[in-house]
Amino acid sequence: MNPTHSHVVDGRRGLPAAQQPEWPDQNALRRITEELAAASPLVLVEECDRLRELLGAAARGEAFVLQGGDCAETFAGSTADAVQGTLRTLLQMALVLTHGASVPVVKVGRMAGQFAKPRSSRTETRGAVTLPSYFGDAVNGLEFTPEARRPDPARLRTAYETSAATLNLVRAFARGGSADLHRVQSWNRGFLTDTPAAARYERLAGEIDRTLAFMRACGVDPRQLHTTEFFTSHEGLLLDYEVALTRVDRESGRAYSAGAHLLWIGERTRDPAGAHVEFFSRIANPVAVKLGPSTTPDELMAYADRLDPDRTAGRLSFVVRMGRDRIRDLLPVLVEKAAGNGVRACWLTDPMHGNTFTVGGRKTRRFDDVLDEVRGFFEVHRALGSRPGGLHLELTGDDVTECLGGGRAMGVGDLRRDYASACDPRLNHSQSLDLAFLVAEMLQD
Ligand code: PEP
Ligand code: MN
Numbered sequence: 001m002n003p004t005h006s007h008v009v010d011g012r013r014g015l016p017a018a019q020q021p022e023w024p025d026q027n028a029l030r031r032i033t034e035e036l037a038a039a040s041p042l043v044l045v046e047e048c049d050r051l052r053e054l055l056g057a058a059a060r061g062e063a064f065v066l067q068g069g070d071c072a073e074t075f076a077g078s079t080a081d082a083v084q085g086t087l088r089t090l091l092q093m094a095l096v097l098t099h100g101a102s103v104p105v106v107k108v109g110r111m112a113g114q115f116a117k118p119r120s121s122r123t124e125t126r127g128a129v130t131l132p133s134y135f136g137d138a139v140n141g142l143e144f145t146p147e148a149r150r151p152d153p154a155r156l157r158t159a160y161e162t163s164a165a166t167l168n169l170v171r172a173f174a175r176g177g178s179a180d181l182h183r184v185q186s187w188n189r190g191f192l193t194d195t196p197a198a199a200r201y202e203r204l205a206g207e208i209d210r211t212l213a214f215m216r217a218c219g220v221d222p223r224q225l226h227t228t229e230f231f232t233s234h235e236g237l238l239l240d241y242e243v244a245l246t247r248v249d250r251e252s253g254r255a256y257s258a259g260a261h262l263l264w265i266g267e268r269t270r271d272p273a274g275a276h277v278e279f280f281s282r283i284a285n286p287v288a289v290k291l292g293p294s295t296t297p298d299e300l301m302a303y304a305d306r307l308d309p310d311r312t313a314g315r316l317s318f319v320v321r322m323g324r325d326r327i328r329d330l331l332p333v334l335v336e337k338a339a340g341n342g343v344r345a346c347w348l349t350d351p352m353h354g355n356t357f358t359v360g361g362r363k364t365r366r367f368d369d370v371l372d373e374v375r376g377f378f379e380v381h382r383a384l385g386s387r388p389g390g391l392h393l394e395l396t397g398d399d400v401t402e403c404l405g406g407g408r409a410m411g412v413g414d415l416r417r418d419y420a421s422a423c424d425p426r427l428n429h430s431q432s433l434d435l436a437f438l439v440a441e442m443l444q445d
Helices: 026-038 045-059 080-101 154-175 196-217 239-244 275-281 297-307 327-340 367-384 429-444
Strands: 064-069 105-110 123-126 129-132 231-235 246-248 255-257 262-265 287-291 316-320 346-349 357-359 362-364 390-394
Touching: 026 154, 026 239, 045 064, 045 105, 045 255, 045 262, 045 346, 064 080, 064 346, 080 105, 080 154, 080 196, 080 429, 105 390, 154 231, 154 239, 196 429, 239 246, 239 275, 262 275, 262 316, 275 297, 287 297, 297 316, 297 327, 316 327, 327 367, 346 367, 367 429, 390 429
Parallel strands: 064 105, 064 390, 105 231, 231 262, 262 287, 287 316, 316 346, 346 390
Antiparallel strands: 123 129, 246 255, 357 362
């Protein structure tokens, strides 16, 4: 792909761009975005097109999407262990879903670039001190000091480099034997083994091992069992970064983000007349828009018309995050509007962001609320004859204590024990597996 001149895809002129940092050093910003504009692409056009096809299949009900990872990746937290923990968790969940539902699962990490966060308040106050909020490691540091919280454009370069290192692990993992279906037992290694979900997974893995041994004995050992396809995604929030990482494909002449296979627009930056929608309309990757409770049917049509005027299957996904109390009331009118106007979007449920609350100063979510929103999402689609396309989750392979409930019944008192998220609370490994088993049952119904 060719580096592109930013004006081709920028589209910011005169348009409101929400949630952008106030970079104190514009010269440094220019220097770094020029470097990024000349840097190697992280993903290739063919891979993005392939994901678009798979998302099209999910929109038709022929596949199911599992998108997940940290709310906010951090530079320090992007260790090989953490990355592999998330990958193995997603692989295990995908196995559970595929086995339960007999549909292919499209695996998309919220990883290798999820370094920027929109915030409800630009500043944070502790006692008598007010500082800029933490906007993700690509912008500033989490530590509550004036130095750390000052936006630093050099962080954009570190975000790119850390994404490249993570993606290298993702590719090695997917292709290099670790994701081989003959190793389903090993995916559980290092995780807690005394949880109900782990025991259930062990049984499933044993069953799959026996099936594979049987197939091999029959002389059947297809290539597809030895590797997997894995895609990356992040919120396309920081336009300076995203524009710099856009490349024009020589063959088609179309612009693509070279920073991730899929980018999404967040709930706080989805103004149909804003700079994010404009930028997303200029790239050819599959894209998604988060839809919160205030979304109107007219806005939904604006996204479809701006981002997917040709109604290309898999180009546009909607990530619905209404909250468990409201999903059943608010989603039907949107699904009906889309269906009535030939919009072929892939519908995903984000059952996390509408169910957040704070206890003892920590953000958390109840497993049962998350599950109930997924149920509501399935109910609405089933009632209207449309397709629940997949899940969008905040999760980790680590044994953190950030969300309440699940098979191991995490309580409020547990939250202080291992709360490691830089932003929103994530399902831990066993809660993630719990959810996968329950969603697999919904897919069977
Ligand atoms: C997120 O995905 O972390 C997020 C901020 O979500 P939303 O834009 O839906 O609030
Ligand atoms: Mn989040």
